[in-house]
Amino acid sequence: xxxxxxxxxxxxxxxxxxxxxxxxxxxxxxxxxxxxxxxxxxxxxxxxxxxxxxxxxxxxxxxxxxxxxxxxxxxxxxxxxxxxxxxxxxxxxxxxxxxxxxxxxxxxxxxxxxxxxxxxxxxxxxxxxxxxxxxxxxxxxxxxxxxxxxxxxxxxxxxxxxxxxxxxxxxxxxxxxxxxxxxxxxxxxxxxxxxxxxxxxxxxxxxxxxxxxxxxxxxxxxxxxxxxxxxxxxxxxxxxxxxxxxxxxxxxxxxxxxxxxxxxxxxxxxxxxxxxxxxxxxxxxxxxxxxxxxxxxxxxxxxxxxxxxxxxxxxxxxxxxxxxxxxxxxxxxxxxxxxxxxxxxxxxxxxxxxxxxxxxxxxxxxxxxxxxxxxxxxxxxxxxxxxxxxxxxxxxxxxxxxxxxxxxxxxxxxxxxxxxxxxxxxxxxxxxxxxxx
Amino acid sequence: xxxxxxxxxxxxxxxxxxxxxxxxxxxxxxxxxxxxxxxxxxxxxxxxxxxxxxxxxxxxxxxxxxxxxxxxxxxxxxxxxxxxxxxxxxxxxxxxxxxxxxxxxxxxxxxxxxxxxxxxxxxxxxxxxxxxxxxxxxxxxxxxxxxxxxxxxxxxxxxxxxxxxxxxxxxxxxxxxxxxxxxxxxxxxxxxxxxxxxxxxxxxxxxxxxxxxxxxxxxxxxxxxxxxxxxxxxxxxxxxxxxxxxxxxxxxxxxxxxxxxxxxxxxxxxxxxxxxxxxxxxxxxxxxxxxxxxxxxxxxxxxxxxxxxxxxxxxxxxxxxxxxxxxxxxxxxxxxxxxxxxxxxxxxxxxxxxxxxxxxxxxxxxxxxxxxxxxxxxxxxxxxxxxxxxxxxxxxxxxxxxxxxxxxxxxxxxxxxxxxxxxxxxxxxxxxxxxxx
Numbered sequence: 001x002x003x004x005x006x007x008x009x010x011x012x013x014x015x016x017x018x019x020x021x022x023x024x025x026x027x028x029x030x031x032x033x034x035x036x037x038x039x040x041x042x043x044x045x046x047x048x049x050x051x052x053x054x055x056x057x058x059x060x061x062x063x064x065x066x067x068x069x070x071x072x073x074x075x076x077x078x079x080x081x082x083x084x085x086x087x088x089x090x091x092x093x094x095x096x097x098x099x100x101x102x103x104x105x106x107x108x109x110x111x112x113x114x115x116x117x118x119x120x121x122x123x124x125x126x127x128x129x130x131x132x133x134x135x136x137x138x139x140x141x142x143x144x145x146x147x148x149x150x151x152x153x154x155x156x157x158x159x160x161x162x163x164x165x166x167x168x169x170x171x172x173x174x175x176x177x178x179x180x181x182x183x184x185x186x187x188x189x190x191x192x193x194x195x196x197x198x199x200x201x202x203x204x205x206x207x208x209x210x211x212x213x214x215x216x217x218x219x220x221x222x223x224x225x226x227x228x229x230x231x232x233x234x235x236x237x238x239x240x241x242x243x244x245x246x247x248x249x250x251x252x253x254x255x256x257x258x259x260x261x262x263x264x265x266x267x268x269x270x271x272x273x274x275x276x277x278x279x280x281x282x283x284x285x286x287x288x289x290x291x292x293x294x295x296x297x298x299x300x301x302x303x304x305x306x307x308x309x310x311x312x313x314x315x316x317x318x319x320x321x322x323x324x325x326x327x328x329x330x331x332x333x334x335x336x337x338x339x340x341x342x343x344x345x346x347x348x349x350x351x352x353x354x355x356x357x358x359x360x361x362x363x364x365x366x367x368x369x370x371x372x373x374x375x376x377x378x379x380x381x382x383x384x385x386x387x388x389x390x391x392x393x394x395x396x397x398x399x400x401x402x403x404x405x406x407x408x409x410x411x412x413x414x415x416x417x418x419x420x421x422x423x424x425x426x427x428x429x430x431x432x433x434x435x436x437x
Numbered sequence: 438x439x440x441x442x443x444x445x446x447x448x449x450x451x452x453x454x455x456x457x458x459x460x461x462x463x464x465x466x467x468x469x470x471x472x473x474x475x476x477x478x479x480x481x482x483x484x485x486x487x488x489x490x491x492x493x494x495x496x497x498x499x500x501x502x503x504x505x506x507x508x509x510x511x512x513x514x515x516x517x518x519x520x521x522x523x524x525x526x527x528x529x530x531x532x533x534x535x536x537x538x539x540x541x542x543x544x545x546x547x548x549x550x551x552x553x554x555x556x557x558x559x560x561x562x563x564x565x566x567x568x569x570x571x572x573x574x575x576x577x578x579x580x581x582x583x584x585x586x587x588x589x590x591x592x593x594x595x596x597x598x599x600x601x602x603x604x605x606x607x608x609x610x611x612x613x614x615x616x617x618x619x620x621x622x623x624x625x626x627x628x629x630x631x632x633x634x635x636x637x638x639x640x641x642x643x644x645x646x647x648x649x650x651x652x653x654x655x656x657x658x659x660x661x662x663x664x665x666x667x668x669x670x671x672x673x674x675x676x677x678x679x680x681x682x683x684x685x686x687x688x689x690x691x692x693x694x695x696x697x698x699x700x701x702x703x704x705x706x707x708x709x710x711x712x713x714x715x716x717x718x719x720x721x722x723x724x725x726x727x728x729x730x731x732x733x734x735x736x737x738x739x740x741x742x743x744x745x746x747x748x749x750x751x752x753x754x755x756x757x758x759x760x761x762x763x764x765x766x767x768x769x770x771x772x773x774x775x776x777x778x779x780x781x782x783x784x785x786x787x788x789x790x791x792x793x794x795x796x797x798x799x800x801x802x803x804x805x806x807x808x809x810x811x812x813x814x815x816x817x818x819x820x821x822x823x824x825x826x827x828x829x830x831x832x833x834x835x836x837x838x839x840x841x842x843x844x845x846x847x848x849x850x851x852x853x854x855x856x857x858x859x860x861x862x863x864x865x866x867x868x869x870x871x872x873x874x
Contacts, residue, residue, distance in 0.1 A: 182638060188732075195700020201619060201818035202842070204721035204747050206695070206712050208663065208705035211724040211742075215655035222649055224770070226642075258643070263632020263738075268645035268772035275643050284641035287648040288737070289730040295625075295743040298725050301700075305648075306732040310641050333661065335705035381638030405639070 010117055010421045011104065013043070015097040017079075017113045018106035024057055024080035024141050033057050033137050036079045040116070040135050046124050047133060052153075056145040057137030061156065064123075065130045071435055072130040074157055074395065075123060076385060077116040077165035078139035081108030082410045089412035103415040110407035112139070114416035115165035115424065118402050122428030128436030132159055136385075139166065142345050143384055150392035161358050162389045163431070167379070167399035172406060172417070174372035175427075177362050178399045180351040181383035182283070183311030185320055186343030189217065189328060190304045191292075193336045198299040208335035210303040211292040217338070218287055218305055220331045221324075226269040228285045232323035236314045240281055247354075248276050251375060280378035284310045285324070310380060317346035350386040350397070358398040358435070365430035369423050400431060447554055447858045448541065450480070452534040454516075454550045455543035461494055461517035461578050470494050470574050473516045477553070477572050483561050484570060489590075493582040494574030498593065501560075502567045508872055509567040511594055511832065512560060513822060514553040514602035515576035518545030519847045526849035540844075540852040547844035549576070551853035552602035552861065555839050559865030565873030569596055573822075576603065579782050580821055587829035598795050599826045600868070604816070604836035609843060609854070611809035612864075614799050615836045617788040618820035619720070620748030622757055623780030626654065626765060627741045628729075630773045635736040645772035647740040648729040654775070655724055655742055657768045658761075663706040665722045669760035673751045677718055684791075685713050688812060717815035721747045722761075747817060754783035787823040787834070795835040795872070802867035806860050837868060 022036035023029040034051075040060045041049040047062035057080065065072075084094035084107045092098035094107035104114070116135065123131050134157060138145055150157065170176040193210040194203070223229045240248075253276045259267050269278040278284075285307060292303025309320060325340045332338040352359060354376050366374040379399075386397035402424035408414040459473035460466040471488075477497045478486035484499035494517065502509075521531035521544045529535035531544035541551070553572065560568050571594060575582055587594065607613045630647040631640070660666045677685075690713045696704050706715040715721075722744060729740025746757060762777045769775040789796060791813050803811040816836075823834035839861035845851040 184638070184734075193701050198699060199818065200721070200723040200725060200745055201621070201747055201816070203699060203716070204723045204817060205663075205706045205715035205719050206704055207699050207701040208703075209723050211727045212655065212659055214727065215652040215724070216661075218649065218652035219656035224653075226645065262635060262640060262644050264630050264644040264772065265774055266645075266772040267643055268770070269642045278642035279640070282642050284637070286637040286641045286646050286734075286736055287652070287730075288637060288735050289732050290648045290651065290727040290740060292728075293724075293726040293743075295726050297621075297723075297745050299723055300725070303727060306730075308637055308734050310638055333705070335701065335703040337702055379638070380641060381636065410636075 007422050010121055010425070011418060014104055014109070014114055014117045014416070014421070017117060018097040018104065018109050019095055021095040022080050022108065022137065023083050024138055025083050033080065037137060040079050043120050044133055047131060049133070054145040054149045059137065059149055060133065060135040062133035063131065066128065067130065070128055070130050071161070072132060072159040073435065074132045074134060074159035074162045075119050075165065076134050076162050076397070077119060078112050078136045079116065080137045080140050081111065081113070082140050085412055091413055099418070102418050104418055105413060105415045107414055109414050109416040110403040111409045111414065112166045112403070114420065115401045115403050118421060118424030119165040119428060121425045122432065125429060126432045129432050132157060139385065143388065146385065146388055147392060150388060154393060157393055159393070159395060162386070162395050162397040164385065164397050164399050165401055166385070167383060167401035168403040168405045168409065169401065170375065170377040170405055172404050174375055175366040175370045176375040176377045177359060177366070178379045179354050179359060179376050180313065180378040181349065181386065182380055183315065183317060183347045183349040184382040185309040185311060185317040185346045187307050187321060187324065188304060188341045188343065189214070189307065190302060190339045191217070191336050192302050194299065194301050197301050200297045200299045203299055207299065208333055209299045210336055211300060213333050213336040214290070214292060214303040214305060216333065217328055217331055218290065220327070221285055221287070225271050227271070228283070230285070230324050230327040233283070233285070233320060236316060236319065237283060237312055238314055240277065244281070245277070247376070248274065248280065251276060279380050281312060283312045283315055310382070311349050313349045313351045315349065317348055321346070347382055347384045347387050350383050350390070352396050352398065356396065358396065361431055361434040362398055362400055364434055365427045368430050369427045400428065444859050447558055447862070448855060451541055451546070451551055451554045451853070451858070454554060455534040455541065455546050456532055458532040459517050459545065459574065460520050461575055462520050470517065474574060477516050480557050481570055484568060486570070491582040491586045496574065496586055497570065497572040499570035500568065503565065504567065507565055507567050508598070509569060509596040510872065511569045511571060511596035511599045512556050512602065513571050513599050513834070514556060515549050515573050516553065517574045517577050518548065518550070519577050522849055528850055536855070539855050541855055542850060542852045544851055546851050546853040547840040548846045548851065549603045549840070551857065552838045552840050555858060555861030556602040556865060558862045559869065562866060563869045566869050569594060576822065580825065583822065583825055584829060587825060591830060594830055596830070596832060599823070599832050599834040601822065601834050601836050602838055603822070604820060604838035605840040605842045605846065606838065607812065607814040607842055609841050611812055612803040612807045613812040613814045614796060614803070615816045616791050616796060616813050617750065617815040618786065618823065619817055620752065620754060620784045620786040621819040622746040622748060622754040622783045624744050624758060624761065625741060625778045625780065626651070626744065627739060627776045628654070628773050629739050631736065631738050634738050637734045637736045640736055644736065645770055646736045647773055648737060650770050650773040651727065651729060651740040651742060653770065654765055654768055655727065657764070658722055658724070662708050664708070665720070667722070667761050667764040670720070670722070670757065673753060673756065674720060674749055675751055677714065681718070682714070684813070685711065685717065688713060716817050718749060720749045720752055747819070748786050750786045750788045752786065754785055758783070784819055784821045784824050787820050787827070789833050789835065793833065795833065798868055798871040799835055799837055801871055802864045805867050806864045837865065
């Protein structure tokens with residue numbers, strides 16, 4: 001083993017891991033899921049790695065306790081991956097890892113197998129910290145079995161901090177630590193009018209078209225300037241402090257470059273907040289889907305919208321749902337029936353203080369590996385596992401991932417920058433040293 | 438032949454005709470379309486029936502000229518039918534005619550094969566009128582070849598009046614003549630935002646979601662009371678005269694029965710018009726389809742609506758389209774791109790005066806067959822052929838159909854009331870006698 005350079009060994013390990021099509025969503029892949037869990041447990045041989053049943057896909061656990069008085073870290077990641085989607089859009093097959101231009105391409109390369117390989121390698125050589133490991137197989141399907149698993153394995157998972165290999169650096173130009181992730185609330189609005197689809201010639205003008213009612217409801221959810229118009233929506237939102245705004249203002253972010261990246265004609269959103277403030281710190285309400293009728297002469301019986309809100313710290317998903325329901329009920333025209341149903345699995349926002357010892361250690365560790373100053377960033381997406389660790393284990397989570405947000409997560413041609421392997425191992429090792437003190 | 442009662446002969450003819458699956462939309466049915474045209478031409482042997490090519494499915498023509506100074510009627514109908522749709526929803530197969538409870542079930546039984554059989558039978562025995570015949574095979578696909586066919590066969594089709602076997606009586610409780618049909622204008626609105634679908638967590642709050650913009654646009658098309666809010670939409674609409682309103686008010690129409698029939702919680706529409714006035718005499722704008730994104734965390738790149746307007750006499754489809762386009766362009770938010778595209782085939786409304794000699798004759802003819810007083814009604818649907826006859830041949834069209842609007846046109850289990858066969862032949866014969874004078 002010693003003859004093989006570590007970077008080459010890591011590449012081989014990552015390629016082996018990516019070649020296992022561990023798609024948690026696909027029932028036909030149950031055997032591959034088990035193979036991926038077994039592979040991980042074998043990698044964790046140094047920490048008594050083992051596959052443990054859960055209500056869904058198995059969980060891989062492990063631990064290496066070096067001293068009673070050393071801090072204990074719970075290393076988190078996941079071995080499941082997104083479905084490959086349209087395979088014709090892939091330049092090389094999703095489960096045949098392929099290296100091009102210093103990147104390893106394949107489904108799961110960056111989410112989350114590359115970062116998991118980094119964490120394992122650094123853990124193997126760690127000193128001065130007790131390590132426990134939890135790798136789940138249901139992250140890509142909303143971690144349905146994780147809450148109960150955590151509750152039932154509370155003692156085995158006791159620790160001082162979770163360090164997550166999942167998450168992603170904001171962009172490739174400098175290292176970053178995410179100190180906040182937004183919460184998520186999903187809901188469905190359904191508008192029912194006539195008992196069945198009606199001919200728009202025979203019945204037009206006599207009944208309220210559910211498409212019209214839905215448009216009226218949806219249009220009432222925002223002001224023209226992009227601010228959410230639901231009374232109470234912002235009630236629990238703490239305004240940014242002057243310091244927070246200063247910190248955000250110091251981050252190099254060019255609106256016009258960002259606009260070009262999205263392809264939108266103009267940027268748009270709440271007045272008196274910068275684009276970065278809106279992206280990172282303001283709650284949103286997005287209508288993901290409008291659906292009603294068809295391109296023929298019909299007054300549909302029903303129209304529907306799917307909505308997701310991204311929540312910020314202190315917003316309670318239940319209270320936000322109640323505010324939206326109450327608003328919709330108030331504006332809904334009486335000539336239709338309207339229902340609002342909450343999706344299961346709402347998650348509040350997650351945050352860790354920017355001066356938390358783990359964050360300070362992480363910034364320091366990144367400083368030993370990268371020349372660029374590490375940024376403290378916030379994620380518009382949601383990180384449910386961190387909320388679950390806080391809720392069920394009472395632990396804060398440090399997001400210390402070496403994935404980068406531009407690496408086609410959940411898209412064709414997902415890749416992982418191979419330079420992140422050695423950088424990641426160096427940074428994790430330094431993090432362990434700093435946390436061991 | 439004389440030994441077979443006429444009603445039995447008519448039933449057999451109708452069953453033969455319905456058994457030919459002449460679905461104009463289905464390219465695989467081209468041979469059946471030809472068979473149906475040949476069948477019709479054979480039925481028209483008494484009038485030199487023949488199949489004539491058009492740009493699309495063939496047209497069946499015929500004529501029987503009895504006297505130079507007799508009035509000439511152009512009898513119109515169509516031999517094509519709608520696709521059967523979901524065949525499992527049919528109690529008996531759509532192209533195996535089946536008689537139950539005095540009704541003949543099968544695709545096309547009422548639209549338009551039953552009424553065509555009636556017209557043929559009455560024509561065969563007619564006296565004192567010159568008859569020409571035009572049966573098209575593209576009515577169910579929007580009659581795309583008919584305009585050019587009419588222009589190119591103008592002389593062969595010269596007449597004083599079109600009598601249409603197509604159309605439908607309003608309801609079964611009394612006979613009716615439709616004196617107006619609304620026009621149709623279809624258009625598509627497309628809202629484009631970001632260049633591709635965006636993750637609603639990563640980008641929410643920074644760009645305008647096309648679903649939000651579309652809802653704002655659609656909501657702006659109506660006032661809360663159901664009146665169309667597009668400036669200029671009603672400009673060319675002639676208000677009903679006091680006499681018109683009186684005539685409509687005398688028609689027995691119960692709002693609550695109608696509401697129950699639709700299943701809508703409440704009826705809804707322009708204030709200060711009765712439900713029947715709205716259905717029959719007011720133009721409408723219905724959003725048939727809303728479509729954008731999906732039930733996941735996406736900000737879609739695009740959202741779209743399909744809209745159809747039903748127009749009343751004197752509204753010009755082009756001017757209405759221009760008014761809608763101008764309104765949408767004005768209300769569209771600048772952070773998205775919006776396009777409005779007119780569907781081909783817009784049709785203005787059609788109307789014939791209630792005191793037109795043909796209408797008077799038709800009402801008189803119905804009076805000799807039915808005890809109930811015939812109603813003059815208006816159709817919320819569209820009758821493009823009548824507009825084309827007026828435009829290309831300069832002829833008014835009398836809608837003299839023995840179909841009834843409740844006979845599952847375009848739906849599973851389409852049927853034709855067999856009692857309408859003899860009633861229809863008697864009424865057509867009487868109509869011919871009255872028009873011959």
